[in-house]
Amino acid sequence: MVDAAFVEANVRAPQVNYRESISRVAETRYVHKKQSGGQGQFADITVRFEPMEPGCGCEFKSxxxxxxxxxxxxxxxxxxxxECMSNGVLAGFPVVDVRAVLVDGSYHDVDSSVLAFQLAARGAFQEGIKKAAPKMLEPIMKVEVFTPEEHLGDVIGDLNSSRGQINSFNDKPGGLKVVDELVPLAEMFQYVSTLRGMTKGRASYTMQLAKFDVVPQHIQNQLxxxxxxVAA
Known part of the structure; x- marks a missing residue:
């Protein structure tokens, strides 16, 4: 006799891999100071935050x-x-394409420590990123749809309603049309079912990451x- 093991599955909606970045240069000074008997903590730093080109990741410079x-x-x-780059100030998504430059500061002979400067850096991050016009980025997918011509209008209309941007139309052997479009990943969940329903199962598609782009303000506000x- 074989014992059956049951695993309870936690099913949730797919999550979009958003990112956060900044739009302009900003500089901030942050002083971490704590005195509660005995040795205190002191660290004074000025950090400049600079936007970098897409795909550069994050960089620290002194x-x-x-x-x-x-x-x-x-x-x-x-x-x-x-530590802070993994949790942005807008909605807690990873921060990308930012250079943080330590430009100035001061210390105390007794109360300064590596930990004090680490804590000061966290405070400088929260203040500085907010000054640097933070923005949210979303993955944009290159979507190619292969569809019979009679369904072309429905396919294009649906993609356009999903914040899509058409790149090109092409012909494919066998009388198929190819629609090349850029569409946010957030709009592509359940697309296989949608496409099948629109075309009676006669269309197919491929999808790959093309780039990250700025999220529209109303969606950023929702996120x-x-x-x-969640934080409340």
Missing amino acids: EIKGGAVPREYVPGVMKGLE AAKEEE
């Missing part, structure tokens, strides 16, 4: 001169910033509101 921040504390700044509900 422009400290003259020992304003001792060399042994700089890794604390870098670690604090790196940010959901993040606030």
